[in-house]
Amino acid sequence: IAEVLKAKGYHTACIGKWHLGDQPPFLPTRQGFDYYFGIPYSDDMTPRPGYDWPPLPLMENERVIEAPVDRNLLTKRYTEKTIQFIERHKDVPFFVYLPHAMPGSTRAPFASEAFRGKSANGPYGDSVEELDWSTGQILATLRRLGLDERTLVIWTSDNGAPRRNPPQGSNAPLAGWGYTTMEGGMRVPLIARWPGHIAAGTVCHELATMMDLLPTLAHLAGAQPPTDRLIDGHDIWPLLSGSPNAKTPYEAFFYYFTDRLYAVRSGPWKLHLAIRDARRNTRSGRPMDRLLLYNLRQDIGETKNLAATRPDVVERLLAYAEKARQDLGEGTHRTATCRPAGRVENPRPQ
Structure with a gap:
């Protein structure tokens, strides 16, 4: 996204967690971002028994400025840097x-002193309340600078809440x-705000994915997504802007866990595939060695398996699954459209 927008004259910044490669060729500054401030991978990747992490x-741009960073201050500092960049x-x-x-990947999320111990839901609640504060500060900055009606703000999450105790x-x-x-693991909320372009209070129930942000933002900037590779996302501006009768661009959507296809969805139907050697996905508590078919429109909690009564739907979704394997690959099976992962010889910790 940053590379496409930068080519159209946008000034670009990544502020926060990166986790797409900490070696120089993979840092945000090599991926179209003019400025970077943040941690290069997950907040739980810290030295402890069994994990020899540095x-x-x-980091600021490509230089480490603190190690270890005080994780309690990350949300506050990210907010301040974002406001400075906007200004x-x-x-x-x-x-x-x-x-x-x-809230991160630890059992006890972090928060600054102003929020630590203040919520009714422990460290997790503290960190969420600080995120709420952060969003408010950024929106207030846009209003103060007269940018409110000229700025699209998108707020979303990368996955559902994980199982933790507490x-x-x-x-x-x-x-x-x-x-x-x-x-609960894959479906997340997305809020899009652009006064004058997106009507307040509207709701869209059509399926879209994070992959759609690239072609959508490219369209809004008057640019084109890259043409030297297959782009899986679609321009979903008709969904965001509330165009009449706008529908999901997906005939089928595929649920991968690492390199394994676990489920496929088409319309209201979702089929969990039969996988005898399922990995961490067994945390769902569901049997993984049989087909599970749900109508998400009528059964959003995935409680009533209809595989036995709708063999026609099962057959159709299995065909989609096979098509996905031929296009996207699975396990050791790689297709011509699968791009290899980037690697660096003799990597050095940041």
């Missing part, structure tokens, strides 16, 4: 990608936890 670094670029087109580290969030009424291919 102290968690805080510096208020008179030119800009794009800010703000992947907050919190609990951290809820996915109800969806079934399953984060890091599974149940709806």
Whole structure:
């Protein structure tokens, strides 16, 4: 996204968690971002028994400025840096990608002193309340600078709440936890705000994915997505803007866990595939060695298996699954459209 927007004159910043490669060729500054401030991978990747990780670094552009970083201050500092970037670029087109580290991947999320111990839901609640504060500060900045009606703000999450003790969030009424291919792990909220372009209070129930942001933002900037590779996402501006009768661009959607296909959805139907050697996805608590078919429109909690009564739907979705394997690959099977992962010889910790 940053590369496409930068080519159209946008000033670009990534502020927050990266986790797409910590070696120089993979850093945000090599992927179209003019500025980077954040941690290069997950907040739980810190030195401890069994894990020989270096102290968690805080980076600015391509330089480590602190190690270890104080994780309690990440949300506060990310917010301040975002506001500073917006203020510096208020008179030119800009794009800010703000992947907050919190609530993060630890059993006790972090928060600054102003929020620590203040919520009724422990450290998790503290960190969520600080994220709410952060969003409010950024929106207030846009209003103060007269950018409110000229800025599209998108707020979303990367996965559902994971199973932790004590609990951290809820996915109800969806079934399953984060890091599974149940709806509770994969389906997340998205809020899009652009006064004058997106009507307040409207709701869209059509299926869309994070992959759609690239072609959508490219369209809004008057650009084109890359043409030297297959782009799986679609321009979903008709969905976001509330165009009459706008429908999902997906005939089928595929639920992968790492390199394994676990489920496929088409329209209201979702089919969990029979996998005898399922990995972490077994956290869903569901049997994985049989086909499970659900009508999500009528049964959002995935409670009533209709595989036996709708063999026609099962057959159709199995055909989609096979088509996905031929296009996207699975396990050791790689197709011509599968791009190899980037690697660096002799990597050095940041």
